[in-house]
Amino acid sequence: MFFNSLAFAVFLPVVFFLYWFVFNKSKSTQNALLIVASYCFYSCWDWRFLFLLVFSTFLDYYTGIQIEKGKSERSRKFWFWLSILVNLGFLGVFKYYNFFAASFSELLNSVGIQASPILLSVILPVGISFYTFHGLSYVIDIYLKRIKAEYNFVDYSLFVSYFPLLVAGPIERATHLLPQVKVKREFNFQTAKEGVCQIIWGLVKKVVIADTCATYANAIFDNYTSMNSFSLILGAIYFAFQIYGDFSGYSDIALGVSKLFGLDLLRNFNYPYFSRDIAEFWRRWHISLSSWFRDYLYIPLGGSKGGIWMKIRNTFIIFVVSGFWHGANWTYLAWGFINAVYFLPLLLSNSNRNNIDEIHLKFNFDSVKVIISILSTFLITCVAWVFFRAKTITDALLYLKQIITNKQFYFQYLENDRYNYELLIIIGLFVLIEWNNRNKVEPLSGKGNMLKIVIAIAAIIALGTFSDYKEFIYFQF
Amino acid sequence: MKRFLIYLSKILVLLVLVSVLLDGFYTYAFFQAKNRGKAEAVFNSVQQKYDVVFLGSSRANNHFVAQLFQDKGIKSFNYGMSGGHLFEASLMLKLMIKRKYVIKNIILEADLNLSSDDESEAVAAMFLPFIHNSEIIKKHFEYKEDFNELYYIPFYRYLKFGSSIGFREMFFSAIDKKTNAMDNLGFYPLVKHKNANMKNNIANLNPLPHNKYYEEIKNICKANNINFIAVMTPMCENVVGMNYFDKVKKAYPEIYNYENVVADDKYFSSCGHLNDAGAKMLTARILKDFFSK
Numbered sequence: 001m002f003f004n005s006l007a008f009a010v011f012l013p014v015v016f017f018l019y020w021f022v023f024n025k026s027k028s029t030q031n032a033l034l035i036v037a038s039y040c041f042y043s044c045w046d047w048r049f050l051f052l053l054v055f056s057t058f059l060d061y062y063t064g065i066q067i068e069k070g071k072s073e074r075s076r077k078f079w080f081w082l083s084i085l086v087n088l089g090f091l092g093v094f095k096y097y098n099f100f101a102a103s104f105s106e107l108l109n110s111v112g113i114q115a116s117p118i119l120l121s122v123i124l125p126v127g128i129s130f131y132t133f134h135g136l137s138y139v140i141d142i143y144l145k146r147i148k149a150e151y152n153f154v155d156y157s158l159f160v161s162y163f164p165l166l167v168a169g170p171i172e173r174a175t176h177l178l179p180q181v182k183v184k185r186e187f188n189f190q191t192a193k194e195g196v197c198q199i200i201w202g203l204v205k206k207v208v209i210a211d212t213c214a215t216y217a218n219a220i221f222d223n224y225t226s227m228n229s230f231s232l233i234l235g236a237i238y239f240a241f242q243i244y245g246d247f248s249g250y251s252d253i254a255l256g257v258s259k260l261f262g263l264d265l266l267r268n269f270n271y272p273y274f275s276r277d278i279a280e281f282w283r284r285w286h287i288s289l290s291s292w293f294r295d296y297l298y299i300p301l302g303g304s305k306g307g308i309w310m311k312i313r314n315t316f317i318i319f320v321v322s323g324f325w326h327g328a329n330w331t332y333l334a335w336g337f338i339n340a341v342y343f344l345p346l347l348l349s350n351s352n353r354n355n356i357d358e359i360h361l362k363f364n365f366d367s368v369k370v371i372i373s374i375l376s377t378f379l380i381t382c383v384a385w386v387f388f389r390a391k392t393i394t395d396a397l398l399y400l401k402q403i404i405t406n407k408q409f410y411f412q413y414l415e416n417d418r419y420n421y422e423l424l425i426i427i428g429l430f431v432l433i434e435w436n437n438r439n440k441v442e443p444l445s446g447k448g449n450m451l452k453i454v455i456a457i458a459a460i461i462a463l464g465t466f467s468d469y470k471e472f473i474y475f476q477f
Numbered sequence: 478m479k480r481f482l483i484y485l486s487k488i489l490v491l492l493v494l495v496s497v498l499l500d501g502f503y504t505y506a507f508f509q510a511k512n513r514g515k516a517e518a519v520f521n522s523v524q525q526k527y528d529v530v531f532l533g534s535s536r537a538n539n540h541f542v543a544q545l546f547q548d549k550g551i552k553s554f555n556y557g558m559s560g561g562h563l564f565e566a567s568l569m570l571k572l573m574i575k576r577k578y579v580i581k582n583i584i585l586e587a588d589l590n591l592s593s594d595d596e597s598e599a600v601a602a603m604f605l606p607f608i609h610n611s612e613i614i615k616k617h618f619e620y621k622e623d624f625n626e627l628y629y630i631p632f633y634r635y636l637k638f639g640s641s642i643g644f645r646e647m648f649f650s651a652i653d654k655k656t657n658a659m660d661n662l663g664f665y666p667l668v669k670h671k672n673a674n675m676k677n678n679i680a681n682l683n684p685l686p687h688n689k690y691y692e693e694i695k696n697i698c699k700a701n702n703i704n705f706i707a708v709m710t711p712m713c714e715n716v717v718g719m720n721y722f723d724k725v726k727k728a729y730p731e732i733y734n735y736e737n738v739v740a741d742d743k744y745f746s747s748c749g750h751l752n753d754a755g756a757k758m759l760t761a762r763i764l765k766d767f768f769s770k
Contacts (some may be wrong), residue, residue, distance in 0.1 A: 020478060189480045196488065422645065453488060458495050462644050466636050 004206055011041065016260055020187055031158045034261065038091045038163035042127070045167065047123050051126035052090065057160045060135035061153055064142045068149040079118050080143040085138075088378055094125055099328030125426035127167035129325060133292060134160050137173045140296055155181050160367040162263070164254040168247070170268040170288035177263070185262030195259030197444035202252030207464035209430055210245030211441050215465060216423050219414040221389055224399045232399060235421050236382040239389045241427055243275065247286070252442060273381070273431075274359060276373040278342040279352040281381060289325070293318045310315035312347055316340040326388075331396060335388040342380055358439065371457040386424045426463065496631040500545055503643075507606035510650035513555050514658050517650070519569060520611070524577040526561075529553035531663070532566040532694070533586025539750050540710045541584065542760040543662035551768055555612035555663030557586060561765050563690035564596040568604055568617045570697055575613055580703050584763065587732055588709035588752075589749070591684035591725055595719060596621070602638035624715035637716045666753035667746035677712065680719040684728050691729070707732040710759060711739040713748040739764050 006307020015037045023033040043050055055198030063083035070076035075169060075474065138159070141147045148157040158181050165172055173245045220227055227235065239402040251268035258265045266288045276279035280289050298318045304311045316337070359374075361367040390396035411421045437443035444452045510517040513694075528551040531541040537557025545551035556569055566585065573580065591593060608614050608628060618624050627634045635642055649656075657665070691707075698705035709722050709732055722736045739745075742756030 187478050187481070189478075189484075192481050193484060196485070409743055418645070449492070450487065454491050454495060457488075457492050458499065461496060461636055462499055464636070464639070466639055 001041055002252060003257075005043070010259060011037075012260075019261055020263060027182065029156065030185060030261075031154050031181055033160060034092075034163070035154060035157050038158070038161040038166060041163040042161070042166055045126045049128075052125050052128070053131060053161060053166075056087065056090065056131060056135055057157050058153075059083060060139050060160070061150070061156045064139055064149040064156075065151065067139065067142050076143065080139060081204075083139045084136065085280060087136055091132050094128055097186060099162070125289060130171055131160055131166060132171045133171045133289075137171070137292060137296060139170070141174055147178075150174070161239065162258075164257040166264055168250050168254070169184040169286075170266045171292050172266060172288070176266060177193075180263050183303045188262065191259050191262065193449075194441070194445055195256040197251045197449070197453070198256030198442050200256075200257065200460075201442040201444050202249045202254075203255060203460050203464075204456050205249030205252060207466065208245075208426065208459050210242045210249055211465035212426065212463070213242035213245065216414065216418070216420055217242050217359075217389070219418075220420065221399070223415055224395070224402060227402070228410065228412055229406040229415075230409040231412045231420055232403045232406070234424075235399075236386050236418075236421065237427070239329060240273070240382045240385050241430070243385065243388070245430075248272075249264050255441075267441070269435055273378050274374055274435065274438055275377050276355040276370060277346060277351075277377055278339065278380065279346050280355040281377055282339070283356075289322065293322055297321060308347065309311060312344065315343050315347060319343070330393050331387050331390055334393050334396070335384050338384045338387060342384070478759050482525045490504065493494060493631070500631040500635065503632070503642075504606050504609070505643070506651040507646065508610075508647050511651065512653060512659060513646070513650050514603050515558055515569070515658065515663065515764050516565075516600075517606075518659055519572050519576065520607050521606070522576055524579070525554075525573075526579045527552050527554055527581070527684045529582045529584060530570075530578075530580050531555040531557055531584050531586070532569060533557045533563075534561045534566075534590050535559035535582070536584050536589065536710050536749060537584075537586035537745070538663070538665050540756050540759055541763075542665065542738065543755050545757065545760045545764055546768070547662060549764065549768065551764075553662065555661075557663070559665070559766075561599050561600040562593060562597045563587070563590050563688060563694065564594065564617075565600045565604070566590075567690040567697070568601075568614065568753050570694055571613045571617065574697060574701055575611075580701070582704045582706060582767075583694070583698050584767075585691075585694055585705070586710055587707040587729070588722065588725060588736075589679065591688045591742070592682050594685060594689040598638065599641045600665075602634070602641035605634040605638065606642055608634065616686060631667045658765040663699070664756070665728070666756065667750055669743070669746055669752045673745070673747045675713050675742060678719070679716055679721045682721050684721075684725045686728055708763065709734045709736050711736055711745075711751060711755070713745045714740065714742050715748055735762065735765075737761060 001011060003082075015033070019030060023029040038345065039050060039053075042053060060083055063427075066079040067083075070079060138147075142149050150159070155178065159174060159178050161171065162172075162177070162181075217235055217238040220231055224232060224235070227323065248269035255265050255267070268286060268288050270284040270287065272281050272284035275284055276382075297340050298314050301314045301317060302310050303314060306450055319336040319340035320333055320337070322333040323334070323339075326332040326335075346354075355373075359370060361370060386399050387393065387396040390399060411419050414420050422439045433443050440446065444456060495585060507517060511521055512518075529543075529546055530539050530553065531543065538555060538559050539557075541555050541557065543555045556566075556573075558565055558569070566636040570583065604614050605618075605627065608618065615628065618627065621627070623637075627637070635647070689734065695705055695707075697703075707729070709725060722734055726734055733761060739751060739755045739758050744751055744758065746752040746755075
């Protein structure tokens with residue numbers, strides 16, 4: 001059940017009605033309804049993996065309590081590591097086993113030892129990386145005594161399985177979401193209205209920007225050997241907007257939907273393509289994952305304590321792990337590594353926190369510098385996206401090589417029966433709208449709300465791509 | 478909550494209004510189109526007179542050189558549509574009759590397309606802008622599963638078939654940007670491609686025993702005193718021995734088999750499509766067989 005599907009358009013109003021009109025007596029009834037709805041939502045993807053979600057929920061719930069109750073450090077450690085290993089074990093089996101088995105076999109073959117890997121024919125349970133990380137953060141926080149264990153199973157289950165964030169985040173923290181599910185939600189008109197605006201804007205991002213860019217990016221990436229330099233550059237830009245529109249659009253819909261139920265989720269994107277350096281980009285892109293890795297990997301590894309080399313080592317570790325989190329493929333590892341390399345100059349010059357203020361442009365030289373830094377950050381981000389999108393690292397390298405060596409700059413006719421300049425106008429308008437609203441969560445709310453909604457609806461139905469492409473990229477992670 | 482429900486209702490009303498307005502605007506734009514595709518051209522046309530009209534899929538569009546007929550003083554036009562099936566060919570003919578076209582002969586390419594009586598989504602969609610203004614189009618689509626959505630939900634057809642009749646096509650229709658669909662009297666010549674796909678496995682393909690739209694075209698011709706000529710057109714050497722064309726001949730004995738009129742692969746652009754030279758050879762042969770006095 002995609003957020004942009006007809007099924008969800010029916011599902012959401014039904015749950016909304018039941019939530020506020022039938023099950024609104026107490027927080028327990030509200031939570032119970034949301035859990036049932038969440039499990040129905042998840043079952044629509046693949047009911048067979050529902051057991052995995054329930055098991056993962058139960059495991060973290062139980063181990064969390066045992067860690068808190070543990071009288072000795074040994075006992076606390078036992079439950080902590082049990083939870084960590086089982087959680088990562090599931091992730092390893094379902095997501096990474098085939099990759100490791102195939103890579104190991106290739107390695108043996110390359111040194112002359114014949115080996116054929118035993119591969120599992122399993123499909124990846126949707127959202128496993130997201131709900132596993134929910135559970136992990138919860139257990140780690142209890143072990144580190146940052147939070148108390150949750151004894152109400154229904155409340156805890158909702159924290160893990162809440163349907164707007166279940167399959168593609170944002171990756172929530174117990175400190176943020178659990179306190180909200182422990183109280184009865186009262187309806188708030190302003191919040192719900194903001195939610196509706198965020199849903200509509202998320203749909204614009206998804207069906208107008210991401211899905212349209214997808215048809216062009218696919219036509220270019222899938223035929224990159226016959227494309228000229230200009231098309232390949234456009235292909236990388238189209239993919240950059242595809243993945244941004246797709247993922248941030250999903251997050252906007254998730255946050256908007258959640259606001260309809262009176263629950264506030266963590267913000268996941270903050271106009272990342274307006275970043276002035278790569279450090280700022282990572283403070284604005286997939287914020288819930290970046291902060292997760294910062295809090296549960298970077299800081300435990302020592303963070304920036306211990307000198308510059310420790311800082312560099314830890315940065316490389318979190319970026320490579322972050323790349324690997326996205327999927328079992330060398331291209332994701334390369335993407336993570338490249339981002340870490342981008343970070344290097346900032347770390348060495350100790351300037352990774354230079355751009356934390358808001359962006360203001362005026363007619364002066366400093367503003368020109370800001371624009372150049374935004375464009376250059378976007379450029380290097382696009383280069384990294386080529387690795388993320390390409391099927392293999394060799395493809396990515398050949399793609400980039402072709403940009404440099406082809407040297408032909410004219411608009412080409414693409415496999416999708418379109419010239420590839422047509423989309424640039426839509427992207428240009430989109431960037432302009434986002435730029436003018438960069439201090440808001442989304443551009444629709446506020447003054448002229450209804451008019452903006454009309455324009456957004458018109459854009460969705462007239463410019464949206466509905467027939468060619470539907471899926472959300474991050475569902476595969 | 479009441480305020481919110483009113484707010485939501487307003488958005489829903491706006492959604493419907495925007496859909497209706499856009500539907501009207503798109504439909505108006507497609508009504509102005511004369512130089513885009515064959516469907517719009519026929520729908521927006523007035524009475525025409527033809528000695529020969531060619532119908533069929535790309536294997537008609539790329540195979541029948543109407544100019545060769547024209548050179549002999551036989552007024553003709555190739556209304557074959559790339560990607561089209563017999564569903565669209567039949568609808569095209571119905572619209573021509575409705576527009577009072579006077580046609581002496583129909584040459585229908587009927588071979589691979591006999592294996593299905595489904596529509597070709599992308600090509601059939603070209604007729605959908607006119608569904609509310611043409612009883613013929615409405616009736617033709619009435620049997621389709623999603624007819625009610627296509628007919629009654631404003632803008633649904635433009636949304637569902639965005640790649641055929643979406644914003645881009647509407648925009649080009651509105652500014653009357655010309656395509657090459659109507660050039661060369663409707664014939665689209667192909668060239669020989671270096672890496673052309675010269676393989677096609679049609680061994681397991683079977684013609685339907687009674688293709689609904691083939692029969693429909695035949696009956697329309699009969700009812701309107703149009704001489705109906707159905708032909709099978711050539712395929713590359715790779716398909717020799719796959720007896721699909723024999724199966725067609727058995728099911729439809731009246732269809733003329735031109736499978737082997739052009740046999741050499743050098744006359745093909747791909748396995749199922751003749752190049753320009755091959756198309757001229759085939760057309761010349763048909764001209765000789767049916768129109769030499």
